[in-house]
Amino acid sequence: MSLRARLATALSVVLALVVGMAIVVVVLQQDRLVDQLDERLESIAPLERPDGSAPPPGAQTDRQDEPRPLAQDRRQISDLFIAVVSPDGSVERLVQGQLLDQVVDTSQFTSIPATRVFSTVESADGSASFRVLHEPAPGGEASTVIALPTTDIDQTVSRLVLTFTIVSLAIAGVLGALAWWVWRLSLVPLARITDTADAIVSGDREQRVPELSDTTEAGRMARALNTMLDQRDESDDRLRQFVSDASHELRTPLTSIQGYLEIYRAGGFRTEGQLDDAVRRMTDEADRMGHLVSDLLNLARMDEESSLNIEPTDVGDLARDVCSDLLAAHRGRTVTADAPERGQLMAYIDGQRVKQMLTVLVDNALTHGPEASVTVGARIESGRLVLTVADDGPGMSEEESTRAFDRFYRGDSSRSRPRGGSGLGLSIAKMIAEQHEGHIDLHTAKGAGSTFTISLPARR
Numbered sequence: 001m002s003l004r005a006r007l008a009t010a011l012s013v014v015l016a017l018v019v020g021m022a023i024v025v026v027v028l029q030q031d032r033l034v035d036q037l038d039e040r041l042e043s044i045a046p047l048e049r050p051d052g053s054a055p056p057p058g059a060q061t062d063r064q065d066e067p068r069p070l071a072q073d074r075r076q077i078s079d080l081f082i083a084v085v086s087p088d089g090s091v092e093r094l095v096q097g098q099l100l101d102q103v104v105d106t107s108q109f110t111s112i113p114a115t116r117v118f119s120t121v122e123s124a125d126g127s128a129s130f131r132v133l134h135e136p137a138p139g140g141e142a143s144t145v146i147a148l149p150t151t152d153i154d155q156t157v158s159r160l161v162l163t164f165t166i167v168s169l170a171i172a173g174v175l176g177a178l179a180w181w182v183w184r185l186s187l188v189p190l191a192r193i194t195d196t197a198d199a200i201v202s203g204d205r206e207q208r209v210p211e212l213s214d215t216t217e218a219g220r221m222a223r224a225l226n227t228m229l230d231q232r233d234e235s236d237d238r239l240r241q242f243v244s245d246a247s248h249e250l251r252t253p254l255t256s257i258q259g260y261l262e263i264y265r266a267g268g269f270r271t272e273g274q275l276d277d278a279v280r281r282m283t284d285e286a287d288r289m290g291h292l293v294s295d296l297l298n299l300a301r302m303d304e305e306s307s308l309n310i311e312p313t314d315v316g317d318l319a320r321d322v323c324s325d326l327l328a329a330h331r332g333r334t335v336t337a338d339a340p341e342r343g344q345l346m347a348y349i350d351g352q353r354v355k356q357m358l359t360v361l362v363d364n365a366l367t368h369g370p371e372a373s374v375t376v377g378a379r380i381e382s383g384r385l386v387l388t389v390a391d392d393g394p395g396m397s398e399e400e401s402t403r404a405f406d407r408f409y410r411g412d413s414s415r416s417r418p419r420g421g422s423g424l425g426l427s428i429a430k431m432i433a434e435q436h437e438g439h440i441d442l443h444t445a446k447g448a449g450s451t452f453t454i455s456l457p458a459r460r
Contacts, residue, residue, distance in 0.1 A: 004183070004187055007179060007182060007183070007187070008179070011175045011176075011178070011179050014171075014175060015168070015171065015172055015175055018167075018168055018171050019168055022164035022165075022167070022168060025160070025164070026157060026160050026161055026164065029156070029157070029160060030153065030157050033152075033153040033156060033157075034120075034131065034150075034153060037131045037148055037150065037153065038118050038131065038133070040148060041118070041131065041132075041133040041146050041147075041148060042133065044080070044133075044146055045133055045135055045144065045146055078095075078097040078098075078099060079097045079099040079100050079148060079149055080095055080097045080146070080147075080148060081093075081095060081096055081097065081100060081103075081104050081130065081145075081146070081147040081148070082094045082095035082144065082145065082146050082147075083104075083106060083109070083144075083145040084142055084143070084144060084145070085109045085110070085111075085112060085134075085142060085143045085144075085145060086142055087112065087141055087142065089110040089111065091106040091109055091110075091145070093106070100149065101128070102123035102124065102125065102127060102128040102149070103123060103124045104121060104123060104124070104130050104132070104145075104147045105121055105122055105123060105124045106145070108121055109134060109143075109145050112136050112142065112143040113134055113135075113136055113143065114136065115136070116133065116134070116135045116136070117133075117134045117135075118131070118132070118133055118134075119131075119132050119134065120132070120150065121147075128149060128150075128151065129149070129150045129154070130147040130148065130149055130150060131147065131148050131149075131150050131153075132145060132146070132147045133145070133146045133147075185216055185218070189216070189218035189219065189221075189222065190218055190221075192209060192210055192222075193209050193218070193221060193222055193225060196208065196209045196225070197225075200229070205229075205233070208226050208229060209222040209225050209226055210222070211223075238407075241408075242407055242408065246292075246296060246408070250289060250292060250293075252285075253285035253286065253288050253289040253292075254285075254289065256281070256282070256285045257282045257285050257286065260278045260281060260282050261282075263278070264278065292424075295424040295425070295428065296424070298356075298424075298428055299407070299424060299427065299428060299431070308349075308350040308353060308435055308436065309350045309351075309352070309353075310348050310349065310350055311348065311349075311350075311351070312346050312347070312348055313346065313347055313348070313349050313351040313354070314342060314343060314345065314346060315339065315345045315346070315347050315349070315354075315378045315385060315387075316337075316339040316340045316341060316342060316343075316344060316345045316378060317342055318351055318354065318355055318358075318378075319337045319338075319339040319358065319376045319377075319378045319387070320337045320339065321355065322337075322355055322358045322359055322362060322376060323335045323336060323337045323362070323376055325359065326359065326362050326363060326366065326374075329363075330366045333366055333373070333374075334373035334374070335362060335366070335373070335374045335375075335376070336373070336374075336375050336376070337375075337376050337377075337378075338375055338376065338377040338378070339376070339377065339378040339379075340378070340379075345378055345379070345380065347380075347385040347456070347458040347459075348457070348458065348459055349385065349436060349456060350435075350436070353432045353435065353436070354387070354432065354436070354456075356428070356432065357428070357429045357432040357433065357454070358376060358387065358389065360425040360426070360428055360429045361389040361425075361426075361429055361452050362374050362376060362389055363425070364425050364426065365389060365391035365393060365450065366391075368393060368394070369391050369392075369393020369394055369449075371393070372391040372392050372393030372394075372449070373391065373392055374389065374390070374391045375388075375389075375390050375391075376388070376389055377389075377390070380458055381455075383457075383458060383459065384438075384455050384456060384457060384458055385455070385456045385457070385458040386453065386454070386455055386456075387453075387454040387456070388451060388452065388453050388454070389451070389452045390449065390450070390451040390452075391449050391450055391451075392449040393449050393450065394446070394447060394449075395444045395445050395446050395447055395448045395449050395450055396442075396444045396445075396446065396450060397446050401442050401444050404426050404442055405426045405427055405429075405430045405440075405442075406423075406427070407423065407424055407427045408423040408424065409423050429452075433454050433456065436456045436457065437456075437457055438454060438455050438456035438457065439454075439455055440452060440453070440454045440455075441453045441455075
């Protein structure tokens with residue numbers, strides 16, 4: 001069931017309950033008033049003669065000092081109707097109060113009942129109604145009919161019905177306004193969001209939810225959905241660019257290897273030394289492709305796995321190990337470690353990942369700055385581990401520094417330069433820092449070298 005149907009059903013149930021309660025109250029009140037009128041009729045009945053006839057006007061009772069609560073003169077100015085029904089069916093009117101506007105239809109009293117009977121009858125002209133007590137006299141030779149008009153009851157019930165009708169209409173109006181308010185502020189925006197989602201599923205990826213007020217849940221949902229769609233498009237764009245760059249990076253060494261093989265198949269490299277040189281070049285291209293695949297696998301693993309092997313690590317020893325390893329790979333270069341002695345700087349980190357990050361940064365500095373020297377620093381500041389990799393190389397321009405951590409980005413657009421990497425190293429370093437709930441910053445300028453600063457939690 002849709003939200004619209006649920007809202008309509010809920011409001012209809014509320015209105016039905018209100019109307020039902022009103023009907024119950026009116027019926028109960030009417031029954032109560034009728035019972036009170038019946039009690040009044042019962043109180044009048046004993047005042048009549050047991051044989052069914054009323055004392056004649058001016059007649060004296062057996063006890064002269066006993067008061068008559070309903071004397072003949074008082075009956076005449078009341079709204080009381082009294083009649084006697086004879087065994088032959090004739091009806092004799094004894095009292096017809098002066099306050100009566102209508103006359104009881106006595107045609108219904110042609111027989112004597114076996115027991116006392118209460119009923120409601122119409123007036124002779126049908127414009128009013130009476131509550132009647134028809135009681136047989138002892139011996140069953142006659143019966144007494146005592147009637148009182150139900151005008152007060154009818155008026156009271158009419159006022160109740162009118163009051164509850166007005167109240168029900170007012171409640172229906174309030175419920176209608178509430179339904180419109182909910183529909184306007186919630187259901188209509190939700191319908192727009194649903195339509196937009198359906199359009200996107202159908203292939204219209206440019207669709208966006210209209211801007212709504214942020215003060216409502218629908219408005220916040222619309223904003224979140226639009227943000228999600230924008231991020232999806234950005235992610236798709238990055239993915240397409242990533243696939244394109246990865247394909248290009250892989251295709252370049254494969255093309256070189258395939259070219260050398262085609263030349264050899266065509267009869268080339270027959271001179272002494274040419275084949276060895278071709279194999280060396282193919283080996284270099286294969287190594288380059290292997291490094292690229294390794295970097296891609298590292299990125300994939302870090303994208304899928306966020307768990308780290310956190311343990312106490314001597315950061316000073318770790319920095320010195322990175323410098324020693326890279327000095328062996330880059331002989332004649334200057335790589336120094338500015339870190340405390342063994343045991344003086346301990347931090348809770350994943351040592352292998354942090355070593356990989358520092359290796360990437362130092363190797364990147366040595367590769368792109370042939371004359372540069374590199375310094376690896378480690379210290380504690382404000383309870384955080386701060387690592388720095390600084391070089392005095394050529395530095396980067398503002399545009400290059402802005403995109404330095406993008407995947408496959410390289411400042412030199414040439415993808416086949418001898419020292420050109422895959423463009424994934426800095427991306428890997430940034431991801432390792434973020435996995436440690438830290439961050440990495442780059443400070444550089446053209447001709448002023450570069451400094452990478454990594455800030456990580458030192459305690460966990």
